[in-house]
Amino acid sequence: MSHRTVPLKLAPAGLVVDRHEIGAAGITVHAHSASPTSDCPACGLASSSVHSRYGRSLGDLPAHGRRLRIRLSARRFRCRNAACERQVFTERFAHDLIQAHARRTSRLDVLTHAIALALGGRPGERLAERLSMPVSADTLLRVLRRRAIPTPSDVRVVGIDDFAWLKGQRYGTVICDLERRRTIDVLPDREGGTVAAWLAAHPGVEIVCRDRGSGFREGATKGAPQALQICDRWHLLENATAAFVEAVKRHMGDLRRAITGGDIDPEVLSSTLRISGSAAQCVDPPVEEVGVNFDGVSAGRGR
Numbered sequence: 001m002s003h004r005t006v007p008l009k010l011a012p013a014g015l016v017v018d019r020h021e022i023g024a025a026g027i028t029v030h031a032h033s034a035s036p037t038s039d040c041p042a043c044g045l046a047s048s049s050v051h052s053r054y055g056r057s058l059g060d061l062p063a064h065g066r067r068l069r070i071r072l073s074a075r076r077f078r079c080r081n082a083a084c085e086r087q088v089f090t091e092r093f094a095h096d097l098i099q100a101h102a103r104r105t106s107r108l109d110v111l112t113h114a115i116a117l118a119l120g121g122r123p124g125e126r127l128a129e130r131l132s133m134p135v136s137a138d139t140l141l142r143v144l145r146r147r148a149i150p151t152p153s154d155v156r157v158v159g160i161d162d163f164a165w166l167k168g169q170r171y172g173t174v175i176c177d178l179e180r181r182r183t184i185d186v187l188p189d190r191e192g193g194t195v196a197a198w199l200a201a202h203p204g205v206e207i208v209c210r211d212r213g214s215g216f217r218e219g220a221t222k223g224a225p226q227a228l229q230i231c232d233r234w235h236l237l238e239n240a241t242a243a244f245v246e247a248v249k250r251h252m253g254d255l256r257r258a259i260t261g262g263d264i265d266p267e268v269l270s271s272t273l274r275i276s277g278s279a280a281q282c283v284d285p286p287v288e289e290v291g292v293n294f295d296g297v298s299a300g301r302g303r
């Protein structure tokens with residue numbers, strides 16, 4: 001079904017809507033630029049001399065729960081500046097309307113970026129589908145990378161850690177400026193060579209804060225030999241916790257004997273066990289059948 005009288009708000013400001021169609025796949029809006037001229041990207045001179053037209057397809061904000069696409073009739077212009085190296089150029093749009101080579105309007109790109117920031121790849125893909133603005137997980141991650149804040153040239157203290165593009169399958173590396181407390185780059189993998197190349201391109205780095213794995217250690221040593229390498233607090237705590245758990249496991253027998261040398265005092269049982277009546281079951285069995293969890297002094301059947 002085609003309509004010729006349509007609200008202008010179906011397309012962003014700066015575009016003129018010619019008509020729109022509503023179908024099973026969503027709404028298609030046919031539009032063209034509201035501006036009669038465009039500036040040459042080489043010399044900046046405005047031109048109104050149209051050379052030819054071509055079609056562009058752009059995703060835009062959904063409307064009334066339906067996916068919306070804009071079929072844009074774009075133009076090529078002749079540059080009338082005799083001294084200019086460009087004879088023909090494609091028309092430019094305002095940066096906050098449509099960016100060069102973009103496949104979605106800038107206002108949709110802003111929302112896509114917000115979803116990618118909040119949810120990442122797969123969960124973001126699922127939410128975007130529900131919002132009638134489908135976008136793939138890979139595209140969400142590309143948008144994140146494209147809109148990343150440029151790396152400051154004077155970055156001095158960096159934190160390096162890995163993260164999952166796809167859990168269990170593909171990992172990347174996130175680099176943070178720890179003095180500015182913000183992410184400054186995302187690397188496609190977690191290889192030491194990739195990290196080394198990044199650090200080599202940022203010779204001002206004085207401190208590298210990393211985990212205790214060999215990959216980042218080698219990358220930092222090779223790419224930033226001038227930098228001091230330190231372990232970050234999170235990984236130190238994680239390593240200390242793992243060591244503690246391992247020590248408790250090794251000495252579980254001693255702990256059982258020390259804690260349950262006689263009858264179990266119900267006071268040391270967890271509230272859950274006492275309320276559920278399991279305490280009686282735990283007191284009755286012989287000592288060697290009673291287990292102790294280190295995450296609270298609770299007891300249950302031996303393991």
Ligand SMILES: [Zn+2]
Binds near residue numbers: 040079081085
């Ligand atoms: Zn020109």
